[in-house]
Amino acid sequence: MRLTILGNGAGGPFHGRHYTAQVLQVENHYFLIDCGEGTQQQLFRNKVPYDRFQQIFISHLHGDHVFGLIGLLTSYCLKKRTKKLLLFSPPGLEELVTHTARLCGIVFPYPLEFVAVDSSISQQVFENKHVEVWTVPLNHRTPCSGWLFREKTRPRNIRKDKIEEFDIPFTLIPGIKAGADLSLPDGRIIPNNALTIPQPLPRSFAFCSDTAPSDVVVEAIKGVDVLYHEATFTEAHLAEALLSGHSTAQQAAEIARKAGVKKLLFGHFSGRYLDAEQHLVEARGIFEESCVAEEDTTYEVGV
């Protein structure tokens, strides 16, 4: 599970920062999370195989999180995409995309399926072989959903030397991977843990932007390996954070600490800050494993 940060800026493309967009890779699946203006450029720069997105998750309909989407969907037309694309977001995205497409003469040659999620509750909205995706109820000025990606528990790996040693037939292997013991013709029982090795623990990543600090978030993301939480402001601008439904870096760190996450990445920096040095000082004062979500950087999740 690997997370690539494409943009960590809020509001505008200030100081060379880009609008919010992230790519989560789980095995050979790539998920796009938010899609601010210019995301396509950033996908190119970071050599993301963006043709392989089959699901895109949009937290909310503010421009700095969604204005790059229509350009990406249009580029898929030029590339003659045929594979279905699922778009998860709070309500409104379907109307935004279809209305723009109509006015701009875009006809999608691939199926586009909109899933309007309820951003007020935590519920599973997607799963594939490897991962479940859950909504995280955020507290912003408009319906806004975070996303929790939780790897499924994978079957245990069977030891090749044991297959040879006990001449285990092919038909028994799925059962042993799922936890069964082995009964030999001579009556002996070989316990499962002598035949298999466990897979690493399932990994998890939570994306929480944009939001004021919220205990509901803490409950929804308990113990994740990596939490991305917005930290638009430093403590010097706490009043503005309150007014605008955003968080300070210190508040983001408090959420991380309360939720017992392993690592915090924070971003969505207001244009008033040239860099995030002060954010980092304030976050680390609360939660040591806090890091700036650096653009054009890929983070391993759960290693």
Added chain:
Amino acid sequence: MRLTILGNGAGGPFHGRHYTAQVLQVENHYFLIDCGEGTQQQLFRNKVPYDRFQQIFISHLHGDHVFGLIGLLTSYCLKKRTKKLLLFSPPGLEELVTHTARLCGIVFPYPLEFVAVDSSISQQVFENKHVEVWTVPLNHRTPCSGWLFREKTRPRNIRKDKIEEFDIPFTLIPGIKAGADLSLPDGRIIPNNALTIPQPLPRSFAFCSDTAPSDVVVEAIKGVDVLYHEATFTEAHLAEALLSGHSTAQQAAEIARKAGVKKLLFGHFSGRYLDAEQHLVEARGIFEESCVAEEDTTYEVGV
């Protein structure tokens, strides 16, 4: 009059190219022409004082020419703009902007005035003290307007040494600048050309993207100092140019030659080309004063 190229790519942000956008500076006025996704980033990079735009000209509603507009208009909100902004385009832009704004919770704190132009005729749609702007009827798959910027003839400059020599009263100066002779108390008549020096000839720039080659365009842009004309393809892909309502570099150069322009800049390169070397060879074979419209480059018009 100075033209800055922000993007010369078509379709997608391939090979580091950007979507179409240009800035024309006439004296201390700045006009934005087209606004593809990522235009804001390019405005920052080129240090354009984009707060000073009071008129934006959008050629047509295809995404690679307009998807950066809503982001720019939203950024003006964050900057608490109050100055009116005029948006010129074929019909549909008002619906696109107002619908997106409604769905994304954008309330413009500045007056936004939409001018839907008739892209089938050549007519003046704007003027200020220095310049007139005319539509140029283009031939594309959707209503599409080029833009002709024509400087007004400026009044002649009065010579300071002559003001002193003849003790010319302040009240007579506007008349002399406008061409009047000077009658002295002793009955002598001093002819105007002995009192004034002419201003340089008015300069002109025409923007023509996207379009198939068209004699209507030739008529509308006759003799301009600089013509920007799209050249999406090389001759090798002439059939695709025909099908898609675009031009080859050779066709753009033929338009420039027929219209008797002084200089041709061409761009809007398809993603299939790594560079525009072949375009340049083909264009120069027809019209020597052909140049690639290079991104992040400012061209003097009419010098």
